[in-house]
Amino acid sequence: MLVAIYVERKLAAFIQDRLGPMEVGYKGTLQTLADLIKLLKKEVIIPQAANKPLFVLAPIWMLVTVVTAFIVLPVSNAWLGTPTSIGLLFLLAMLSLKTIGILVAGWASNNKFARLGAIRAMTQFLAYEIPLGLSVLCVIVVCRNLDLSVISFQQGLDVYNMYQDSIQTAYFLGIKGLDISHMGGFLTWNLFRMPILIIAYSIFFLTSLAVSNKIPFDLAESESELITGYHTEYSGIYWAWIMVSEYSALFLMSIFGVILFWGGWNTPLPNIGPLKLALYTNGYPTTWLGNIWAFFWLFTKALIFVLIQLWVKWTFPRLRTDQLIRLCWLYLIPLGLSCLLATLWWQLLIL
Amino acid sequence: MQLRILLHAILRLGKALRLTCQHFAKSIKARSKANNSIYLQQEGNSITLQYPHEKLPVPSRGRYKLHNAIDDCIVCDKCAKICPVDCIEIEAVPAPDVIGVTSNGMKKRIHAARFDIDMAKCCFCGLCTTVCPTACLTMTPTYDFSVFDVLEHKVPFASMSEAEIGEKKQIWDRHITDKGILAK
Numbered sequence: 001m002l003v004a005i006y007v008e009r010k011l012a013a014f015i016q017d018r019l020g021p022m023e024v025g026y027k028g029t030l031q032t033l034a035d036l037i038k039l040l041k042k043e044v045i046i047p048q049a050a051n052k053p054l055f056v057l058a059p060i061w062m063l064v065t066v067v068t069a070f071i072v073l074p075v076s077n078a079w080l081g082t083p084t085s086i087g088l089l090f091l092l093a094m095l096s097l098k099t100i101g102i103l104v105a106g107w108a109s110n111n112k113f114a115r116l117g118a119i120r121a122m123t124q125f126l127a128y129e130i131p132l133g134l135s136v137l138c139v140i141v142v143c144r145n146l147d148l149s150v151i152s153f154q155q156g157l158d159v160y161n162m163y164q165d166s167i168q169t170a171y172f173l174g175i176k177g178l179d180i181s182h183m184g185g186f187l188t189w190n191l192f193r194m195p196i197l198i199i200a201y202s203i204f205f206l207t208s209l210a211v212s213n214k215i216p217f218d219l220a221e222s223e224s225e226l227i228t229g230y231h232t233e234y235s236g237i238y239w240a241w242i243m244v245s246e247y248s249a250l251f252l253m254s255i256f257g258v259i260l261f262w263g264g265w266n267t268p269l270p271n272i273g274p275l276k277l278a279l280y281t282n283g284y285p286t287t288w289l290g291n292i293w294a295f296f297w298l299f300t301k302a303l304i305f306v307l308i309q310l311w312v313k314w315t316f317p318r319l320r321t322d323q324l325i326r327l328c329w330l331y332l333i334p335l336g337l338s339c340l341l342a343t344l345w346w347q348l349l350i351l
Numbered sequence: 352m353q354l355r356i357l358l359h360a361i362l363r364l365g366k367a368l369r370l371t372c373q374h375f376a377k378s379i380k381a382r383s384k385a386n387n388s389i390y391l392q393q394e395g396n397s398i399t400l401q402y403p404h405e406k407l408p409v410p411s412r413g414r415y416k417l418h419n420a421i422d423d424c425i426v427c428d429k430c431a432k433i434c435p436v437d438c439i440e441i442e443a444v445p446a447p448d449v450i451g452v453t454s455n456g457m458k459k460r461i462h463a464a465r466f467d468i469d470m471a472k473c474c475f476c477g478l479c480t481t482v483c484p485t486a487c488l489t490m491t492p493t494y495d496f497s498v499f500d501v502l503e504h505k506v507p508f509a510s511m512s513e514a515e516i517g518e519k520k521q522i523w524d525r526h527i528t529d530k531g532i533l534a535k
Contacts (some may be wrong), residue, residue, distance in 0.1 A: 014378035015371045019399040315371040316364070 002032040004247055008310050042236030047110055047201045050233065054108035059234065059241040060064050061099035065247045068332060069094035073255055074149035076265055076294035087148040088136065091256060095211055098249065099125040105242070111338035117229025120219040123321055127328035128210035128217070131203050134336030138200040139260045139345045152264030161329050187270050189263035194346060199339045201261045203332050205305075208253035208322075213245055214309060216316045254305040257300065265294035299336060399420035409492040414475045416493040417468050419508040423453045423487035426461035430479035430488055438472035439479060440465065444519045447526040453485045463509045464516045470496065 006021070006029060013020030020029030046055055072087035074080045084090060099121060106118020143151045191197050210217035219229075231242045258264060267281040281293055319327065378397060400407065409415070431439040442465035451459040480488050498504055511519070 011375070013397075014375045017378060017397055019397045019401065162409060291510060293398060309370065311375075315367050 001244060001247055001251075002036070004251065004306065005032045005035075007307075011307070011310050012176045012314045013036045021057075036240065039236050039240040044236045044238065045233075047233055050110045051108040054104050055233075056238075057246070058101050058105035058108055059231075059238045061104060062098050063241045063248075065094045065097040065101060066245045066252060070248070071254055072148055074152050074264065075298060077153075080149040083147060083149050086149075088140065088146045091148070091252075092133065092136065093250070095252075096125070096129065098245065101245075102230050105234070109230070109233040111233050114230050114232045117219075117232070118322075120321055121213070124210055124213075124217055124219050124324060127325045128207040128332075131328055131332035131336045132207040132211070134333065134340055135200040135204040135207065135251060136260065138194075138336075138340050139190060139196060140237055141340065141343050141347055142194045142197065148259055148264075151190075152259055152266070155193075155263045156266040157325075186263065186268040189266065189268075190261050193198065194343060196270040196339055196342045196346065197261055199335065200343070201257070203339070204261070205309075206332065207328075208257060209309060209312065210328075211253050212249035212309075214250065214275050215313045216319045218318045219321060219324065250306060250309060251302070254302040254309065257305060258298060258301040262305075263297075265298040267293065267297050409494060411492055412490075413472065413492040413494070414477050414490045416470060416491050416496055417473065417479070417506075418489050418491050419466060419468070420487045420489075421463060421466060421508045421510055422451075423455075423485045424463055424466065424508075425453060425457055425459050425485055426463045426466075427484060429482040429484070433478045433482050435476060435478065436472045436474050437471050438469040439528050440467045440469070442466075444516060446519065453487070455485055457485055460511075462516075464511055464519075465507070466509040467505050467507050469505045471501055506531060 009031070010020040010028070021031035024031045024034050046052060069091045070081075072081045072084060072090050074083075102121045103118045104116045106116075106121070109115070136320075140146060143154055145151060173231070186192060191201060208214075213219075231239060233240060267270070269281050281297075381397075426441060428441055428442045428443070431437075431441050441463065444462040444464045446460055446462055449458045449460055450462065453459060475490070477490055480486075480490055496504075
C-alpha cells in the first residue's frame, strides 16, 4: 500500500514534468511512511453537529468491506484464499457494500458538499454496477463456476486438475478442436479462450475505474469541485482509512480483473513442444517454488494493470454526472448484453 | 455515423494516453540532470528546482544582505543618517589623532565602538551603499539568511572588545580635558 501510493505520486509527477517526493528517504521512498506517521498523530476533529456514531462508523465500514473482499482471492496455486463456491459473488457484494459506507460518510458529515459527493457516488454506483455485473457474467458463462480459485485453475495447464469435475478443456480461441490444455501459457487465459472477452474486459476495466472512484469517474471525490467530496470532514486517521480503502479497492479490482480475464496466477509462457516453459515457470502446486512463481505472476500482472489505471487517471479529465450515466446506461449496458449473448452462443456451439 | 464518431473519440483518447506516456518516458530518461542554469532553459525534463541542492544564480549586483568591511569604515555616520528605516546603529569613539588609513587613502580618526545593522528592518534600498565614501558598505548576493530568533538578524560589524572601547574612551576624555586646560 505504501509502495502503491509512492508509485502513484512519482508516476503522476513524471507525467506532469515534475519530480514528486525527493527529500525523505532515497529519492522520496520514505515519504509515504512519513505521511502515515503524520496522519496517525493528527488531531481527530469530529464536527459538533455531525452524527457521531455514523461519522466514526463510515470509514471503518469502507475499510472493512474492501479488505474482506480480499479473502476470496486465490493468490497462488496452494493459497486459495477461502475456497467458497460463491467467491465471485461475495467479492461483488462486498464492493457494493463499500458504497453504502460512502453514503454514510457523506450524510454523517453534516456538510452540504460532503452530502453532494455522497449522492454523486450513489449515482455513479447505480450507473456502473450493471455493466460490471454483465462483464463478470460473461466470464462466468465461460468458466461455469463462481469460485475464483476454480477459474484460476481453468486458465492453466491441465496438470493442475485439483477440481476434476469442473475443469473445462481449453480450446484456443474457442475453436473446438484446438485443444491446448497441454500447452498452458497465455494461450489458456480466458481472453484467448474466448476472444469476445476482450470487449468484456474493456467494460470491466472502465467499471473498475468507477469502483475505486478514480478519474475519469471521480465524482464522489471531485478534488477540485467539491473539496474532496464525501470525505471533506475527515482528518487524520479516518482519512487515512478512507484512502487505504480507496487504494485497496484499486488493487482489488486489478487482481480481480487479472484472475477473471488474464489467467490469475498462471504463467504467460506456453509449453512449446519439449521446452515445457509453462511447467518450469509455474511449478507444481503446494511446492515452495510453485507458490513463489504463482505469486510472482499474479502480482506482476496486477501491478501492470494498476499502472495502467494510474496512467489513465492522470491523463483524462473527469466525467460529468450525466456523461457518466449516459456512458454506462446507453453504451456499456447494450455492449455488455451483446457481449454476453455472443459468449453464450459461442459456448453453446462449442459444446 | 455514430460509429465513426465513436472511433474518432477512441483514437483521440489513445492519442492522449500516448502523450502522457511520452512525457513519462522523457522524465524517466532525463531524471538526474542538474538544473543550475537559466530557469526556462533547463536540461532535464522536470521544471522542479530542488531548492537547497540546486539554486538559481543571483547576479553579483543583487541587493541582498549588507556587509561592512569595518577596517575601511571612517565612521562618518552617513549611512545611518540616510537609512529610511533607521536600521543602522553606530556608536562612535573619536580619537585625537589619525588611527589608520582606509584602502582608498582616507584617514580614519574615529573608532567604531558599535556598528549594528538590523537586517530585519532593512528594506534593501541600497541608499547606504550609495553614500558610503569609502565603499566599505556593500550589498552581497546572499539571500538565504533565515534565523530562529529575530534578534539574531541584528548583525554586529564592529570588532572592538569592551576593554578596547574603555581604553579609547579614556584616551579621548584625557584629550578633551587636556585641550580644555590648554584652551584655558
